[in-house]
Amino acid sequence: MEEKTSFSSHVKFGKRKLLVQTEYDPAHQIVGVTVADSGQVIDSREYLVDSSAEQDPKDPQVRQCHDLVLADLELLYSTIKNVQATPDADAHARLGTLLLDKGLIEEAVDIFAALLSLDAEYENGHYLLGKALFKKGDYDGALSHLEIAVEKTPDYPDVLLWISRVHRQRGDFSRAIQRARTSLEINPDYHEALYDLGLYLIESVQSDPKNTELPPPIERVKEARACLLQAAKSSDAYDREGLDAALDLLENRDQWEAAIAEIKKASRVKAVDTRSLVLDGEFYLRFMFADLHKEHRSLDNYIRILEKSISQHPNYPDVRLSLGTAFLIRCWHYYGKALEEYREAVKINPNFQKAKKNLKLLENDGRGFLLLLRAILK
Structure with a gap:
């Protein structure tokens, strides 16, 4: 079995020092690159190497994948500086979205906050900042901005779904489930809402089975099954076999923690x-x-x-x-x-x-x- 070869570099990104690591797997002709901050992976990418020729781990084509990510980070940081120096609200919104996608949460929060300072009425501004604060772990701040967003756009199912996620993180399953259901009333085919609702219902039975604001546990499980299967049917963003295995585990009450873990693993939403x-x-x-x-x-x-x-x-x-x-x-x-x-x-x-x-x-x-x-x- 051929050994994998790794490359690593530290990159200064503002006040941070990011670690970029590249691992080359010649057996599968795949290069995996991760970006980590303080030991936590914030971004990862995979590249296929040309399979028409044998690749040396130090071959320029492979090393280029590593250098590409280094160049991307350097360019991204200069872009941040340039955007911050302009009053262009659209550029702030695009940049914040890009930073969020790359796992640079702190920077995304700062950019979205600056966006609202430039234009307090910017469309989706509070929604964008609310999402970023959620990913930062500031659930109170996230809820504050998302509630403002839902007042402005009450028929926007994405906002309602993110509000439901905040309530779930705070352990309020009644409100989380209610918001997810409202999101589905607007768009019954919203696969992320179907998946989240199914997960919330299972988690609520596990952590709060006697909640009188919710249906009895047996009804919650029944609804959860239907939601999860409908999500898998609506989108290939979910591992159907994984979900089926998780639902089978629900038959045994002692296996519920494992079932919930499998449900979470079955989601590969990156549309x-x-x-x-x-x-x-x-x-x-x-x-x-x-x-x-x-x-x-x-x-x-x-x-x-x-x-x-x-x-x-x-x-x-x-x-x-x-x-x-x-x-x-x-x-x-x-x-x-x-x-x-x-x-x-x-x-x-x-x-x-x-x-x-x-x-x-x-x-x-x-x-x-x-x-x-x-x-x-x-």
């Missing part, structure tokens, strides 16, 4: 369309606020991710939209390279008329392309 929106935000931020020369490798990686997603989900329009945007940004990269070469040609030979003509055309017409790309990204 492709949600990831697509995160990528769109990242494209926007990097194009508007980052150094384009530093991000070429990152863009190539995102294109590979999106192309793989399309091969698995060819009918997801959001993913195709993101891929089209990525190709446009790649065009902008090549435009910049072409501009540099024309300028260098004129610098070498100021009398080179064709180069001067092409340079002038590129400089003039390029402004229109820039405006087009900015309009699409916004």
Whole structure:
């Protein structure tokens, strides 16, 4: 059996020191990269290595995966600084969402708080900050902002579901279940609400079986089964076999803790369309606020991710939209390279008329392309 080879680097990210570790598994041609803060993994990625040739662990293609994440973090930190220096509320919202996705919770909270300082009425501003505070573990703060959000958008099932999660963390299963049910009244096919409601009902029987505000335990278990199976039927974000195994364990009261653990493991919610929106935000931020020369490798990686997603989900329009945007940004990269070469040609030979003509055309017409790309990204 071949041994895995690891690479590790420390990266300064503001006041933090993050540890980036890369593990190469030549048997499966997979590179796994994790980012940890104080021993806790906050982000992880997997890359497939070209299987057409044998890869040495120090091969540039493999090492590049490690370096790519290092470059991403460096670029992300510079983007944070640039966004903080602008009054652009949309950029704050996109950046906070990106930071949340990457597990940088403290930074996301700061950015969303700054967003509301810029625009107290920003659509979804309180919802975004409430989610970030929830992930930080500040449940009182999260509930305060989420309640404001639900007043503004009472028919938004996501807000109600996050409120239910706050109540569950505080041990108030009656309110958690009520909010999850309300979310499903708005959208009966909301698979995350179906899954959460099923989990809450099981947990409530385990921790609070005599709660008179809820149905008898046997009825809760029956409803939970229906919810969990419907969630698995509605989305491939859940391991159906894992859920079936968990439901079988419920037959034995002594196995309930194991059953709950299996239910939690069965959720692998990382929806492709949600990831697509995160990528769109990242494209926007990097194009508007980052150094384009530093991000070429990152863009190539995102294109590979999106192309793989399309091969698995060819009918997801959001993913195709993101891929089209990525190709446009790649065009902008090549435009910049072409501009540099024309300028260098004129610098070498100021009398080179064709180069001067092409340079002038590129400089003039390029402004229109820039405006087009900015309009699409916004």
